[in-house]
Each structure stands twice: as structure tokens, then as C-alpha cells.
Amino acid sequence: MNDIDTVAKSAAYEVVSGDMYDWSDLTDARALPHGPVLTRFAVATASDAAHLLVVGPHHLDLLDAVVGLASRTTLVLRTHTDAQLVSERYADRTVDVVCGDLRSWTPDQPADAVLALDGLGRVTTIDAAPVDWHTISVHLARLTTRDARLSVVVPNPGSPLAQLRAVTPEASNEDADWSFPIHDRAHPRGLADASARFAGRGYTLWPDVDAPTLAATPDACTVALAIAHGRPVDTPTLRELQPVLAQALDTLGTAAAAGGWLVTRTADAIPAVLGVDRSGNETSWTAPDRSWLVEAMRDSARRDAAGLRRHVRRLRDAVDGDPERWRGLQADEIGLDAGQVVPLHDSAVKLGETAEEIFLGLLDELAAYLCVAGWRHPWPAGRGRDELTVLLAATVETVTTPADVRQVRGRREAALSSNGMTPVFARRTSPAEADTSELRKLLDENEALRGQVTWFKQQMRQRQTMTHEVRTAARRDVAALNGRIKDLEEQLSAREATSISRVAQRASTVPGRARARLGRLPGARRAARLLRRALGRLRRAIRR
Amino acid sequence: MDTSNHWYGHAHILSEYCGLSFEEPRPIWGVLQHGWNLLHGFGPGHAPPYGFPKFVWSHANLRRAQAIGWRDYAVIGAPWNYLLELKKDTEPVPEAAEREGTIFYPFHTWDHGQVSGDHDRLIAEIRDTEDGPVTVCLYWIEYEMPEVRRRYEDAGFRVICHGRRGTLRQGTDTRFLHKQYAEQIRHRRVASNRLTTAIFYGASVGSEVAVYGDPMTFSDVRDASVRDGNEQARRLFPEFHGVKTDAEEVRATTVRELGLDAMASPAELRALFGWEITG
CATH class of the missing domain: 3.40.50.150 (Vaccinia Virus protein VP39)
Structure with missing residues (x-):
């Protein structure tokens, strides 16, 4: 000591x-x-x-x-x-x-x-x-x-x-x-x-x-x-x-x-x-009416679609009106004052070139916030951050695609990174950044699923082939039967009508039980149908 | 696509509003609310599948749905609202002075039900109440029942039908709402013996509205198997009930119930319905 x-x-x-x-x-x-x-x-x-x-x-x-x-x-x-x-x-x-x-x-x-x-x-x-x-x-x-x-x-x-x-x-x-x-x-x-x-x-x-x-x-x-x-x-x-x-x-x-x-x-x-602020400078934020756009959006997302659309429209109008004021802001730095969106501080950082890009970048962050805050589910299913951004943009008639959104986000994050800043709402890790064991597991699962899909496709093809064969065979049978009918018609037309009547009479006098037994024989019912049809045609021909 | 999306030409109107074909609307990924109701936007027996988007008229429908744990909702307002938008330049609502008479919608049944009530008593009440010409608009089922239709005709009323709603995309009058619009804007008053969709439509085009007379009911309600809702509607919306109603109050409620304040832009509808190609 x-x-x-x-x-x-x-x-x-x-x-x-x-x-x-x-x-x-x-x-x-x-x-x-x-x-x-x-x-x-x-x-x-x-x-x-x-x-x-x-x-x-x-x-x-x-x-x-x-x-x-x-x-x-x-x-x-x-x-x-x-x-x-x-x-x-x-x-x-x-x-x-x-x-x-x-x-x-x-x-x-x-x-x-x-x-x-x-x-x-x-x-x-x-x-x-x-x-x-x-x-x-x-x-x-x-x-x-x-x-x-x-x-x-x-x-x-x-x-x-x-x-x-x-x-x-x-x-x-x-x-x-x-x-x-x-x-x-x-x-x-x-x-x-x-x-x-x-x-x-x-x-x-x-x-x-x-x-x-x-x-x-x-x-x-x-x-x-x-x-x-x-x-x-x-x-x-x-x-x-x-x-x-x-x-x-x-x-x-x-x-x-x-x-x-x-x-x-x-x-x-x-x-x-x-x-x-995100560039590390001290700033005093005065939140008029203690209201932030992100919170207003979150509150609206659940039960007030009209309010949500109104907020997006206000933001779009504000960004269009003076893009410079919004160029360096992220979504959590926007306040609401008497119904107007207001930037809460000045930023020298440049996060977008055009008003459209700035607006889309902010919407993307707002969408991310809604997802992070657990408010994605009030929206129709299947809409993650990208699609929610597209939907928010669509509320003010701005048509875009998830691919556009991802591009804007990439540029924005690159600009933030070059200024030593991080995005306000982190995005999910890309596969390259993900935990390798987790990635391996997902790849294995994917492989297994792909195998299942291949198996189903094979089954489908087999069934299609079988159906095709059955249909072809049926077509062949029908053609043969039609030929047979034609032969029978020709043979029967050669006989006299009386003999036809006799045949018909004989057929009708066969006892019911015997007819039923006869009907059980393979092809008997079909032959009887063909015979009845042929007899009918003969009768009609004779009547003419 | 849920076939009820085609009823009354709803999908067709929305398609036209989105700048697409009226005649051949694309399939909507989801289910549209097809009429005003006191539930979650859909009928008592209609449970859209889990994960299936549901497009409803008002935030009240949304709240009721959320209360029972349903999700994937989007509030877009009634298809009628979009028809009003499409008509505002081509067929605007005329001035009040140019409109006359009353169009009355008696409570109607549906494909799988039956209405029980006293038509004669209702006719008498209409006669006692209305002072101008009266048009009675029957649902297609009652319109095709001579015993019902004749009673109204015999009473001196003009009897019409807006068309069939259709089933499984068959027999749908795709211009159902167009006809309804044309009729409603020529009448000064829209009335019914029940608070129904037509009353809200009437209020949305500036008609005086009134709900009075024998409310009738579904036959199976008499055995308590189906919730009727009439009394609940009276409690919730007293401003619509009676021979004379307060236009301002009625208008405010109509905006909420039809979702006139919750309409989506064409781009939003296309995105919601899966009508936009995204990648």
C-alpha cells in the first residue's frame, strides 16, 4: 500500500x-x-x-x-x-x-x-x-x-x-x-x-x-x-x-x-x-402543444384513418412548400403546432435531394415507427415497413413502389452514416449482418420448403399426365362405341319394321327380375341404352 | 375475391373512381362492407377469413371490430361516397326547389329471410305523413312479390326498384347505386320505417330524412334467433327518427357513418385493394 x-x-x-x-x-x-x-x-x-x-x-x-x-x-x-x-x-x-x-x-x-x-x-x-x-x-x-x-x-x-x-x-x-x-x-x-x-x-x-x-x-x-x-x-x-x-x-x-x-x-x-440532435449538437426543442407528428400518427393509425391521411397531407404540403427546411430532419424531429407540421430544429445534414425524396424518406421513417410501436396490425395484413410507406404515400396520391422506398432509404442511411449518425428507427438486419447460425437455419428451412414445393409440383404433373391419359382413353372408347352404334343402325335399318317391333315387344315382355339380373352384367345397361337409342332412331327413320 | 364486393356495383364504382374499368373491376384483395350496419361492417353471420383485409365505411365499424379482436381493417368510407365524387360534375345534386315528393324505402328482406309486418298500416302512415307525390322503392324481392307490390300501387304510389344486388357475381345490377342516386336527387325527402343505408344516402345528397311507421322485422327475429337492432338504432341515432328531423344533426352523423370524412384517394384504394403492381 x-x-x-x-x-x-x-x-x-x-x-x-x-x-x-x-x-x-x-x-x-x-x-x-x-x-x-x-x-x-x-x-x-x-x-x-x-x-x-x-x-x-x-x-x-x-x-x-x-x-x-x-x-x-x-x-x-x-x-x-x-x-x-x-x-x-x-x-x-x-x-x-x-x-x-x-x-x-x-x-x-x-x-x-x-x-x-x-x-x-x-x-x-x-x-x-x-x-x-x-x-x-x-x-x-x-x-x-x-x-x-x-x-x-x-x-x-x-x-x-x-x-x-x-x-x-x-x-x-x-x-x-x-x-x-x-x-x-x-x-x-x-x-x-x-x-x-x-x-x-x-x-x-x-x-x-x-x-x-x-x-x-x-x-x-x-x-x-x-x-x-x-x-x-x-x-x-x-x-x-x-x-x-x-x-x-x-x-x-x-x-x-x-x-x-x-x-x-x-x-x-x-x-x-x-x-x-443526431449530429450531436445541443438543441432545445419546443414542442408546441406537446405534440409530435410521430405520436399523432401512431394515435391515428389505430382508429382514425382520416386523421392519418390528414397528417400525411400536411407533411407533404410542408415539404413541398420549403424542402430545404426538411432536408436534414428525421421523423421524430417534427412537431405539430395548431394543425401544422413544424420542424423542431435546423439541421445542416442533407438527407435528400428533391422534395419527393425527402417526403418519401420521412414517410418511410414514420412507417417504421408505426411498425416499431406495434401499430402495423390495424392495417391490412402483409404490410411491413416498405408497403406501409407505399400506402401512406398513396393517401396523398403519390404513387411509389417498395423498391423506390428501399432505394430512398438506402441513400438516406448512407447520408446519415457519412455524418456519423444513425437512423432514428433502425431497420432489420440484412442477411449479411444476421447471426450466421440463424442464417444457416433459415437457409436449411428454405431448402426444405423448396424440396416440398418441388415434390408438390411433381405430384401435380403426374396427376395432369394421368388425367390426360384417362381422357384420351375415354375419347378412344367413345369413338369405338359410336362406330358400333353406326354398325348396329345400319344392320337394323336393313330389317323390316315389324321385326323391330317384335324385338321391342320381346324385350318388354322379359320378366322384371330377369331384366334386373341382366342389368348386372358388365356393359349390359350401356348396351341396352345404345339399343334403345338405335331403335328410336330406326323408328323415326321409318316414320319418315 | 369476395363476391359481395360486386353487390350493388360497389366494386365497379370504386374501379371507375380509381381510373380503371367500370365494367370489369379487378378482384379486390379483401372484403368490402356492403351496407350500413350496427356491427363490425359485416353481417352477423359474415366472418371474413383471418388475415383478409376488411374495408369498412366508418371508424365506428372499425372500433366494433377491434373490440371483438378483428384486425386488418381499413376505413375507406362507403362506395356511395365515391359515386357522389364521380357524379359531382356530370350529374350534380339539383337545388332544393327543383326537388319534390318523397321516396320511401320500406324495410326489406333478403335472399334467405322474410320480413314480417303490416304493409297496409305502413301505407296508411305514409299517406297521413307525406303531402307530396310518393315513390315507394321496394327491394327486388318484394318488388317481385305481387301481393306486396300491388298494395303500394293500389295506394296510388309510384313503385320502383333500383335493381338486384346479385349473387355470386350473377344478376348484379351494376348500376344499382346510379339508379338510387338518380331517384334520390329528384326527391325532396327520403324516408323509411327503419334507419337503413338509404336514409344515410338521402342525407348525403341533402334530402330531408325521416324514419317513422311500423318498423317491421325479420320473421326469425320473432323467435329471438337474430338480433333485430331497431331499438338499438333508435337509442344511438335518435336524430333520424321521427317525421321531422334536424338537418344539421343528421348531416353530421351521416358524415361519420358513411365515412364521408374517411375517403381514400384513388392511389390509396389501388394500393389497398392490390390493384397496384408493386415490386
């Missing part, structure tokens, strides 16, 4: 009880809070504060953004490695670094601004018995002024998103993918609970708490936003669960399903929806 109680080190930062050795939260495998969304909250909290307190590890980029905004800043970290690192980094700034357990530190001046964007999970020592979230939060409140500004992140261990994400890494069995599960009975049970503890405004964070791309207040966070920003890792297994996820979001509400929550009290007003 290293001896850290040297003059040099203790001069650089303050050491309190609970300091940890041979450990670093900053270089731990677990991610640190960072990104433009959290930075926005951090800056709003720290600006012009008298004493900013930062508890727990934070990404250095985020620290860089806030250090210097307050008159005085104190960073409380529990490990010497981290304390050393940040104290060196900010040696020339008014930054105090404290190393140890948060509960062991008493400030000489209460903080009027607090940042805990990593939550409260890494602020106490692991050398002592663990303490629960509530205890730490109570202690944190004691370190601050009554009306201190703050931004505290609270992870949501019950988030379906978090749980879905936890599925894949287990298979990899990598240390980096593992994290200690939270079983803390005092952990807030929901955003409302967390907000109440700090008397602050609550935001939902998507997709996770480490680097959220979206923070939205519960009433402004729509399902569309949640799906767009919270969709799980793009693997085939998880994608199958997306309709279920959409249903869960719809039912539970977005707050319960969020990756985490953020409670804040800031001087500056922060918009209800704050996020980064």
Missing part, C-alpha cells in the same frame, strides 16, 4: 476520513456523467454561485465547463488517485479538492450550488458499511444553504431500458460490462419522490444517466421522444422487444421508464425538453 500522507500530496488537496487507495472512479470501467445535456444543467447550476460543491466523480470535460463559474469550487472525491488528478488539473484555479467520504467533510462555508450528476452512489467509502440513498441525501442537504441551486441525478434501476441494456452484456462476461446492482430500499421510487426530496424540478433522462441525449420534464416527454432517444442497443434480440417497450411507455408513462431522473433547482430557466 502506498503511503499518501506526504506533505506534497496533503498540500494539494484535503484528506478526510474514508479516503481510498489504489482505486479510481475517474478511470473506472463505469462511465462518468458527461455530454452536452448534463453540461447544460451543470453550467446553469454553477453560474455565479458563491460556493459550488461537486460531489462524486464527473467527466473532466464537464468539470472543465463549470470550474471557474463560481467564486469558489469544492470537489469531493473519495480516492486519492482522482483527487490527485483533479488537483493538478485545476492547480491554478480557485478549486478545493477534498479526498474522502462525503459524510466526513464539513465545509467552512455552506455551498449554494451542488452538482451530483453521478448520483450518490460513489460519494462514500467502500471501506465502511454501505449507507443508503436517503441518508446521503439528508447529509448533502446539511452541507448546503437552504435555497441552494442543485442538479442531482438519480438512476432508475427499474427502467425497462436499463434492464434491456443489461441483457446483452451478460453474455459477454466482461468486467467492463458489469456493474453492481442497486438494491437500496431507500432509493427514490420515482421522479416525483426524488423531486420531493430535493424540492426541485424533475426531468427524465434518456437513454441513460451517463450521457443522456435528452432531458425532458414528464409532462413534455412524449412516447415518441422516449422511443427515439431511449431505444435500446440495436441488436436483433432487443429490437423485437421494441413494440413491448412502446406499450410499456404508453401505459406506465415515460417517467417510470426513463433511464434516470434529474432533480434541479437552477437560476436560469431550462427548457422543458433539452436534447442533442
Whole structure:
């Protein structure tokens, strides 16, 4: 064990009880809070504060953004490695670094601004018995002024998103993918609970708490936003669960399903929806009437065909009117305001050339969303993403084909990819990307089915051949019988009518039982029919 | 193709609306609702196969279907709506002043049923109510029953029939709805003793509508084997019942029930019906 109680080190930062050795939260495998969304909250909290307190590890980029905004800043970290690192980094700034357990530190001046964007999970020592979230939060409140500004992140261990994400890494069995599960009975049970503890405004964070791309207040966070920003890792297994996820979001509400929550009290007003667009730039979306086109489409898809057609028409008109405004947008970035579709931010990305292509690309994404959200089934069967796009386009008299749709999608995805972006609604993996064992199984199945089809075709051909032979034989028999009839007619016409009558009389006087027996002989009935027909013709000939 | 799609020339009208042949409509991949009803768009005994697209008139039909777990629905509005669209320039609805009299549709039976009711009492009620010339439009089955037809003729009414709906694509009067349209737009009022499709059609062309008189019923309803629906219709749509009705209320309901607000474009219909070659 290293001896850290040297003059040099203790001069650089303050050491309190609970300091940890041979450990670093900053270089731990677990991610640190960072990104433009959290930075926005951090800056709003720290600006012009008298004493900013930062508890727990934070990404250095985020620290860089806030250090210097307050008159005085104190960073409380529990490990010497981290304390050393940040104290060196900010040696020339008014930054105090404290190393140890948060509960062991008493400030000489209460903080009027607090940042805990990593939550409260890494602020106490692991050398002592663990303490629960509530205890730490109570202690944190004691370190601050009554009306201190703050931004505290609270992870949501019950988030379906978090749980879905936890599925894949287990298979990899990598240390980096593992994290200690939270079983803390005092952990807030929901955003409302967390907000109440700090008397602050609550935001939902998507997709996770480490680097959220979206923070939205519960009433402004729509399902569309949640799906767009919270969709799980793009693997085939998880994608199958997306309709279920959409249903869960719809039912539970977005707050319960969020990756985490953020409670804040800031001087500056922060918009209800704050996020980064797909090119990574910070953007504030104002959703007029809190309505998104994708959600309106989803709501209409089930029970309001007229509404669905109306939305598509509005989008078409808007894109036709000013294609430039829509060129770089994806489907989840379109709002509805007083019945008009509105782009929710500007984008420099070029996802289409013509208005028609832009419109078709957006429709394709809307169709994908309807499929992802589990709303394909209200439509006539057999319509996947491609055909649903064709159908949506047809509602405004735009005739296209699935092949056209696939082409537009390909170009759009290539443009996104060249800008380091991903499609908002992932498409299904192509055979080349699919799991090879799964592919093998499908190929085998296909082969087996092909064999069955071949067998059926052979059977059909055999039956056709048999039918043809039977028909030919029947034709031959009929021809022979006709010849025989002709012979009989000629023979009978040579005799006198009286003898014919005699024959007829004889035939009619044969007793019934004998006639019945005669009828059982093979060909007897047919011969009798022929005979009757011949007699009839003879009679008619004689009458003439 | 479901043969009921041809009834009343529905498939023919939709085909013409889509810019295709009226005389020889292509097979529709799915089944069309053929008359207004209080169910899921189809008759009580009509259960379209699973996975077979169902094209219904209104969102109410859709909701009822979803309630019983049916899917693959598309709301496209009544074929009548598309006829109105086709006629709007060539044979527009005349001004109210140019229309006169009443066309009355007595409740009718169908190929496999029988209606029970008092025609004489109904005739008396029509006489007491209507002050202008009256045309009675009988369904083809009653039209071919002299004992029924004669009663209305003897009462001094003009008696007509729009044609046969046909069965298994045989005997369909493909211009059934055209004839109905021609008759309805020349009359000021459209009435019936039941809330039926014809009443909605009348409302859609601006006629006054009225539902009154002995509602009659299917004979087999008397033994409770078939749901009648008349009382339910009265409860759901009181605005149609009575000698005088409120035109505005009637119009609003008609828009919903006929799906006048849910019409599809020709391209959409072609895509829905499988009339578009896609690849």
C-alpha cells in the first residue's frame, strides 16, 4: 500500500476520513456523467454561485465547463488517485479538492450550488458499511444553504431500458460490462419522490444517466421522444422487444421508464425538453402543444384513418412548400403546432435531394415507427415497413413502389452514416449482418420448403399426365362405341319394321327380375341404352 | 375475391373512381362492407377469413371490430361516397326547389329471410305523413312479390326498384347505386320505417330524412334467433327518427357513418385493394 500522507500530496488537496487507495472512479470501467445535456444543467447550476460543491466523480470535460463559474469550487472525491488528478488539473484555479467520504467533510462555508450528476452512489467509502440513498441525501442537504441551486441525478434501476441494456452484456462476461446492482430500499421510487426530496424540478433522462441525449420534464416527454432517444442497443434480440417497450411507455408513462431522473433547482430557466440532435449538437426543442407528428400518427393509425391521411397531407404540403427546411430532419424531429407540421430544429445534414425524396424518406421513417410501436396490425395484413410507406404515400396520391422506398432509404442511411449518425428507427438486419447460425437455419428451412414445393409440383404433373391419359382413353372408347352404334343402325335399318317391333315387344315382355339380373352384367345397361337409342332412331327413320 | 364486393356495383364504382374499368373491376384483395350496419361492417353471420383485409365505411365499424379482436381493417368510407365524387360534375345534386315528393324505402328482406309486418298500416302512415307525390322503392324481392307490390300501387304510389344486388357475381345490377342516386336527387325527402343505408344516402345528397311507421322485422327475429337492432338504432341515432328531423344533426352523423370524412384517394384504394403492381 502506498503511503499518501506526504506533505506534497496533503498540500494539494484535503484528506478526510474514508479516503481510498489504489482505486479510481475517474478511470473506472463505469462511465462518468458527461455530454452536452448534463453540461447544460451543470453550467446553469454553477453560474455565479458563491460556493459550488461537486460531489462524486464527473467527466473532466464537464468539470472543465463549470470550474471557474463560481467564486469558489469544492470537489469531493473519495480516492486519492482522482483527487490527485483533479488537483493538478485545476492547480491554478480557485478549486478545493477534498479526498474522502462525503459524510466526513464539513465545509467552512455552506455551498449554494451542488452538482451530483453521478448520483450518490460513489460519494462514500467502500471501506465502511454501505449507507443508503436517503441518508446521503439528508447529509448533502446539511452541507448546503437552504435555497441552494442543485442538479442531482438519480438512476432508475427499474427502467425497462436499463434492464434491456443489461441483457446483452451478460453474455459477454466482461468486467467492463458489469456493474453492481442497486438494491437500496431507500432509493427514490420515482421522479416525483426524488423531486420531493430535493424540492426541485424533475426531468427524465434518456437513454441513460451517463450521457443522456435528452432531458425532458414528464409532462413534455412524449412516447415518441422516449422511443427515439431511449431505444435500446440495436441488436436483433432487443429490437423485437421494441413494440413491448412502446406499450410499456404508453401505459406506465415515460417517467417510470426513463433511464434516470434529474432533480434541479437552477437560476436560469431550462427548457422543458433539452436534447442533442443526431449530429450531436445541443438543441432545445419546443414542442408546441406537446405534440409530435410521430405520436399523432401512431394515435391515428389505430382508429382514425382520416386523421392519418390528414397528417400525411400536411407533411407533404410542408415539404413541398420549403424542402430545404426538411432536408436534414428525421421523423421524430417534427412537431405539430395548431394543425401544422413544424420542424423542431435546423439541421445542416442533407438527407435528400428533391422534395419527393425527402417526403418519401420521412414517410418511410414514420412507417417504421408505426411498425416499431406495434401499430402495423390495424392495417391490412402483409404490410411491413416498405408497403406501409407505399400506402401512406398513396393517401396523398403519390404513387411509389417498395423498391423506390428501399432505394430512398438506402441513400438516406448512407447520408446519415457519412455524418456519423444513425437512423432514428433502425431497420432489420440484412442477411449479411444476421447471426450466421440463424442464417444457416433459415437457409436449411428454405431448402426444405423448396424440396416440398418441388415434390408438390411433381405430384401435380403426374396427376395432369394421368388425367390426360384417362381422357384420351375415354375419347378412344367413345369413338369405338359410336362406330358400333353406326354398325348396329345400319344392320337394323336393313330389317323390316315389324321385326323391330317384335324385338321391342320381346324385350318388354322379359320378366322384371330377369331384366334386373341382366342389368348386372358388365356393359349390359350401356348396351341396352345404345339399343334403345338405335331403335328410336330406326323408328323415326321409318316414320319418315 | 369476395363476391359481395360486386353487390350493388360497389366494386365497379370504386374501379371507375380509381381510373380503371367500370365494367370489369379487378378482384379486390379483401372484403368490402356492403351496407350500413350496427356491427363490425359485416353481417352477423359474415366472418371474413383471418388475415383478409376488411374495408369498412366508418371508424365506428372499425372500433366494433377491434373490440371483438378483428384486425386488418381499413376505413375507406362507403362506395356511395365515391359515386357522389364521380357524379359531382356530370350529374350534380339539383337545388332544393327543383326537388319534390318523397321516396320511401320500406324495410326489406333478403335472399334467405322474410320480413314480417303490416304493409297496409305502413301505407296508411305514409299517406297521413307525406303531402307530396310518393315513390315507394321496394327491394327486388318484394318488388317481385305481387301481393306486396300491388298494395303500394293500389295506394296510388309510384313503385320502383333500383335493381338486384346479385349473387355470386350473377344478376348484379351494376348500376344499382346510379339508379338510387338518380331517384334520390329528384326527391325532396327520403324516408323509411327503419334507419337503413338509404336514409344515410338521402342525407348525403341533402334530402330531408325521416324514419317513422311500423318498423317491421325479420320473421326469425320473432323467435329471438337474430338480433333485430331497431331499438338499438333508435337509442344511438335518435336524430333520424321521427317525421321531422334536424338537418344539421343528421348531416353530421351521416358524415361519420358513411365515412364521408374517411375517403381514400384513388392511389390509396389501388394500393389497398392490390390493384397496384408493386415490386
